[in-house]
Amino acid sequence: MLSFSLQRLSTAFLFVFVTLFAHNTGATTISKTMPVKNVIVAIAMEAEAAPFIQHLQLKLVADFFPSNTPFQAYQGPHGDCTVTVITNGKDTVHETGVDNVGTVPAALATFLALQKLPETDILINAGTCGGFRRKGAEVGNVFVVTGVAHHDRRIPIPDFVPYGIGKLDTSRHGDFTTAEVLALELEYKLGVCTTGNSLDKTEEDDKHMLANDAAVKDMEAAAIAWSCKLFDTPFLGLKVVTDIVDGEHPTQDEFLANLLAASQSLQVALPRVLDHICHVGVVKDQAMDEL
Ligand code: SAH
Numbered sequence: 001m002l003s004f005s006l007q008r009l010s011t012a013f014l015f016v017f018v019t020l021f022a023h024n025t026g027a028t029t030i031s032k033t034m035p036v037k038n039v040i041v042a043i044a045m046e047a048e049a050a051p052f053i054q055h056l057q058l059k060l061v062a063d064f065f066p067s068n069t070p071f072q073a074y075q076g077p078h079g080d081c082t083v084t085v086i087t088n089g090k091d092t093v094h095e096t097g098v099d100n101v102g103t104v105p106a107a108l109a110t111f112l113a114l115q116k117l118p119e120t121d122i123l124i125n126a127g128t129c130g131g132f133r134r135k136g137a138e139v140g141n142v143f144v145v146t147g148v149a150h151h152d153r154r155i156p157i158p159d160f161v162p163y164g165i166g167k168l169d170t171s172r173h174g175d176f177t178t179a180e181v182l183a184l185e186l187e188y189k190l191g192v193c194t195t196g197n198s199l200d201k202t203e204e205d206d207k208h209m210l211a212n213d214a215a216v217k218d219m220e221a222a223a224i225a226w227s228c229k230l231f232d233t234p235f236l237g238l239k240v241v242t243d244i245v246d247g248e249h250p251t252q253d254e255f256l257a258n259l260l261a262a263s264q265s266l267q268v269a270l271p272r273v274l275d276h277i278c279h280v281g282v283v284k285d286q287a288m289d290e291l
Pocket of ligand 1: 044045098099101102127128129130131198199200217218219220242243245251255
């Protein structure tokens with residue numbers, strides 16, 4: 001009995017010590033047992049991914065995906081982590097040659113990548129998005145995604161309604177960090193990402209996006225988070241605003257005008273997030289070494 005209490009006391013002391021140490025170093029109070037080693041970064045469009053691939057000097061892995069898929073993978077080290085960027089490639093099925101945006105390629109590419117790399121600690125979905133002015137979004141803002149949901153999967157049969165909306169909480173990233181901590185430390189905004197297969201929107205979409213309490217809108221996040229859930233891999237959504245959904249400019253014009261600037265902003269945001277999630281592990285390890 002006494003030894004049990006002592007054990008609990010020393011565990012509590014250890015927790016307080018690690019917590020205080022983490023505070024002193026400005027790190028998070030989230031404890032973790034293993035540092036992040038393997039990160040997948042899923043980015044839908046080549047133009048969004050290119051500056052980041054270049055910045056990290058990642059190399060194309062030609063045989064990463066099955067040869068009959070259009071997806072691309074680039075890999076390389078970043079600090080102690082191995083980073084694999086996957087993109088959805090270009091459309092060959094309809095012979096348009098544009099980027100394979102939307103939920104179908106996103107879910108499939110994510111699934112195949114997680115199957116290929118079962119040791120993945122965390123998957124980051126980085127990309128552009130529309131932002132809602134009513135939730136404080138401005139062009140260029142970076143959002144950390146607290147949850148995802150669909151706004152264009154309307155199935156008015158009671159049992160199917162929650163499946164259609166497909167809400168997933170993405171505010172905790174395994175034991176590594178939380179959306180709140182990340183947003184606080186890196187000074188990014190927080191909010192729900194609503195996903196649909198259209199760049200524009202209908203009045204019906206509007207109602208569902210409002211019901212989803214969306215701060216940002218994209219075409220992939222909820223699908224990528226769904227594949228992550230199948231593998232129980234933490235999903236971290238990082239979205240840069242290219243256009244304002246509830247603003248006065250047509251989405252496509254604003255999107256094209258801001259795509260380059262937003263991709264460059266992603267190139268700054270992504271390494272900061274990677275450093276953050278790798279750093280947390282280092283701090284914890286140091287704290288344990290000190291004991
Ligand atoms: N004309 C573009 C089409 C891009 S589709 C082209 O050059 O190919 C839009 C992409 O940006 C998707 O990957 C989506 O996730 C994201 N996106 C940016 N703003 C969006 C918005 N307002 N609504 C939905 N998706 C948006």
